[in-house]
Amino acid sequence: MYPGWRTYDLSDFIIESIDTGVILLDEELRIVKWNSGMERLSGFSKDEVIGRKYFEVFPHLEPKFKDIIVRVMETRSPHEINHYEHHTLRRGPIVINRRIYPLKDEHDVVRGAVIITEDITEKALLEEQLRRKSQKLEIKVRELKTVIEIVNAMQSTYRLEAILYIILTGITAGKGLGYNRAMLFLMSEDFKWLEGKMGIGPIDREEGFRIWEQLHEDARSLQEMVLEYNGEIESSPLNLAVRSIRIPTDRTDSPLIKAMNERRVIKWDEKDTDEYLQKLNLTNFVVLPIFSYVEPLGVIVVDNIVTGQEIDEDSIDTLKLFATQVAMAIERSVLYQDLDRQIEKLKRANEEIRAAQEQLLYTERLATIGQMATSLAHEIRNPVSVIGGYARSVLKRMEDSDERRDFIQTIVEETDKLEELLRRNLDFIQPVKLKLKRHEISQIISTAISLVRRECEDKEVRIHLSLDETPAVIMADQYQLIYAIVQIVRNALQSMPQGGDIWVESKVSTEKGEVRIEISDTGCGMSKEVLKRAFDPFFTTDKLRSGLGLTMVRKIVEDHNGSIQLRSEEGKGTTAIILLPLTSEGESEGSHEERR
Structure with missing residues (x-):
């Protein structure tokens, strides 16, 4: 050991009084100083480590740190290693910052190295918590922006089919909420059935993998996606399967009926599902009830059949907020449809009134025509009868060879026709x-x-x-x-x-x-x-x-x-x-x- 160590002014009092771990190494990387802060960090006492080589105490650190320590001593340049996970004997893994400095004597000659170890576990934990919260906040802000976009799109139409498409596209689009599948079921008018109305997404994982690349290459914005309803999904396997499902509302064992009746979100992760949901390959999913102030409207079913990613509570909170807007949009659509039906009824009523007015005018015309025709027919029939009677009388007395017979015969025939016409007119009128x-x-x-x-x-x-x-x-x-x-x-x-x-x-x-x-x-x-x-x-x-x-x-x-x-x-x-x-x-x- 170098003789100058004993006289070197290191201020043991200062080193021992700080919480930070301090290690002094000589040129052979032997430990010559090990303060109380290092004892707490490592679990080793001074007596256990003084005089031993550093990498005898920490052999697992040699591959990573030996070259660094040697380089610090050779280059006389300090080195920092931040946020390093260190395993201790007593405390287990901790997070530390490690700074390595060259140790110089009074002649500015490097005689070893100083290793200062700072325990930043609590700080790192707080930073990680802050990072996660910031990340969650970013996700929440993005989701809320998405919800606002979808709600604005829903306001652009009152056609129920278009609204359902906007809702489900917003839930499943990668630029929307990003779930793999979404299905919507609505109550029947008699409240006896929960009927499948629309489904967007793959019917199973195999189809999901086939269309995954196509979905990711879609360059349209979310607004463009939700507003481009063209009926293409009508023939998709999932949509056809959803539309084939009608669940009786007395099937209280169904998670869909249960969520609707109890007005609460149900997170279902049981493998055993009823025969209705087996058609949709549903095993791990979330059911969101949709209801108005007075009555249930239906449910939205969401899952991640392709990625298998769990739907956490934060995501469910966003979906619940979204479901409230969905209920309002569906109610608005129903009200518009009722209004359209009332308008149609009013149009039909007006048409019936107009037809009745025309019929009244027609009847009045007939009555007027009847009165005129009756009077005219009676006035004409009498002279015609007299003419016809005289003509027939004359005809009977005429010889067949009389050249005037054809003229009289014509008079008889024409008066007969005229009398028949008058009779028919009177038959119609009377x-x-x-x-x-x-x-x-x-x-x-x-x-x-x-x-x-x-x-x-x-x-x-x-x-x-x-x-x-x-x-x-x-x-x-x-x-x-x-x-x-x-x-x-x-x-x-x-x-x-x-x-x-x-x-x-x-x-x-x-x-x-x-x-x-x-x-x-x-x-x-x-x-x-x-x-x-x-x-x-x-x-x-x-x-x-x-x-x-x-x-x-x-x-x-x-x-x-x-x-x-x-x-x-x-x-x-x-x-x-x-x-x-x-x-x-x-x-x-x-x-x-x-x-x-």
Whole structure:
């Protein structure tokens, strides 16, 4: 040992009074000073280490520190090793800062090294806690920003499907909350079922690994992602599986039903799940209830099926905050949808009022026309009857060879036609008593078609008859209905001067209690304007010579408590649809007088 050690002024008092560990090494790296601070740090006493080489005491440090100590002595430059984990005999692992200085004598000659060891375990622990809290705070701030972005996106629409897509995309997108999968279930309107509505993510880990790279390469922003709902997810395996699930609300053993009923988050990590969740490969997941102030709305299910990362309490707190916003968005959507339905009802009510007003005007016109026509018909019929009577009397007394006979014959025929026209007009105007009896509708249709079949053949029109074989009895004046069907077919014939086809078919619906008769043609059809006025009295066009024909048809059908409508397209043809009620068991036969 160098003789100058004993006289070297080291101030033992100062070294012993500080908590920091101090070690003095000679040129051979033997320990010549070991203060009380070092005893506390290492667990070795002075007597155990003084005079021994440093790396005999700490052999595990030699590979890392021997070269450093030697270099400090050679270069005369200090060296620091910070935040080094050191294992002690008594305290176990601690965190230290170690500073190594060259030890010089009064002649500035390096005679060894000074190793100062500072225990910073508590400081390091506090720093680590601060780092973790800062990291959590950053994550929380990022999550809150994400929630705000998603909420803003939800405010941009009130369509439920778009809102659900925004919600689930925000939960699963890497630029959103970043979970592997999200599924949403909503209560049915009768509160008896929890129904799967939408799911985003892979159906299993294998699909997750396949699409992982694709998801990470998506360069779109979160705002762009959530607003680009185009229906593509409709056919995804997970979405189809979610939509196939309906859980009865009395299944209280289901974690989804339990979370909804108890209005609390459930973290499920049991391998045994019910048959509904097995379809979704759910074993470790979180269920978030969605509820309004008065009633449950549904649940959101979130998991990390690909990464397996646990969803911690901090993440659950963010999801709970998000679920509150989701509930508000869904409620808003439902309210908008209810408002849309009310608006539609109001529109229909207005349409019904408008139709009723038109019907009232139509009825008033009919009444006015009826009064005029009745008066006119009576005024004309008397002189026409006199003329016809005299003409027939003259005709009877004329010889067949009389050259004036053809003129008188013409007068008789024309007065007969005029009297028939007046009679038909008066039949339309004046109340008609229907002779109601039970009739098989197929028999009425067959009879009507047989009356016009020859006319169809003469005009090269093919008529196709298809009658429902289901027995269908109606209360009807068969002659009136036969007339109505014949009139419709004749109108069809007028629209096909070059020939064509007419289809007559019946369909019986015992559930609705009605029979449907459809008469379709391949004629010229009608424009919307003509179709709108087709049932007006005395309305005629070049293509529609109905006069009173269709008006009387509608009157007959309505007298039988039925309805008729026309569908037509120019150049393609027209279809008349008649709906008549089937007779009930207790309905009696008799007469029925039309009331206006």
